[in-house]
Amino acid sequence: MKGLRAPVGNQPSEVYWRRRIVLLVALAVIVALGWLIVSALSSDGAESAASSTPTTSTSPTSSTSPSPSVSQSESAASDDVTACVDGAISVSVAPNPASVPADKQPRFDVTIEQDGDVPCVIDATGKNTKLVITSGDDRIWSSNDCPAEEALIGKSWLLDAGDTKDVQVAWPRIRSAEGCAAVDQAPGAGTYWATVTVAGVKADAVPFVLE
Structure with missing residues (x-):
């Protein structure tokens, strides 16, 4: 545990701390890249599944047009x-x-x-x-x-x-x-x-x- 907090070696401690920081940054970059790759693969898979699913089109509902009614003028004429x-x-x-x-x-x-x-x-x-x-x-x-x-x-x-x-x-x-x-x-x-x-x-x- 002491070696982690106080690096042992013939070089100054700052060198060891810089190495550790570089290593941590490298690990963080690797983890971030892995997460991005996994996310990208998941997103591509979802889009591919969505595009392969057939869409159901809704046919227009047929409407029955009302039968022609007698206009008011015709009704008045008959009256x-x-x-x-x-x-x-x-x-x-x-x-x-x-x-x-x-x-x-x-x-x-x-x-x-x-x-x-x-x-x-x-x-x-x-x-x-x-x-x-x-x-x-x-x-x-x-x-x-x-x-x-x-x-x-x-x-x-x-x-x-x-x-x-x-x-x-x-x-x-x-x-x-x-x-x-x-x-x-x-x-x-x-x-x-x-x-x-x-x-x-x-x-x-x-x-x-x-x-």
Whole structure:
């Protein structure tokens, strides 16, 4: 222990202390270099491992685009459509056929034409739509006499200006009375007249024959 604290030799003690300091510095440098080498190797290994690991790409999530909705202007336009007024439609009717065999019901082709300048709704669901059958001054039948026949057409349509709608109505070849009172007398052979009214608009009466 004394040799460590007080160097023994034929040279001055300062020489021995300088040697020891140089040796300690050299050892410290070696240790530092070793630590740097180990750190560098560890860092290179980590970077190599990271680069070799495949990255998982996230595919973009597909989104469902909303279905097109009705714009406010279109909704407002539909809200502005009103019922067809007087003069906006015309109605015509033709028997089909004009001469009806004894075992057939008379049928009539009805054509509704929109004569206005803007779209409008034709309501053929109420009592303003009816078929009336007459023979001279004798009122034979009306679709408004009995509830079962009131819905002669029972539909409504939105028609643009210039559009037409074709429908067919029928007469069950019986008599009727207001209030749906029972009538025993059956219509006989001869000439009859059919008058069709749609949404309050009356067509010209047309003749037809029952055989």
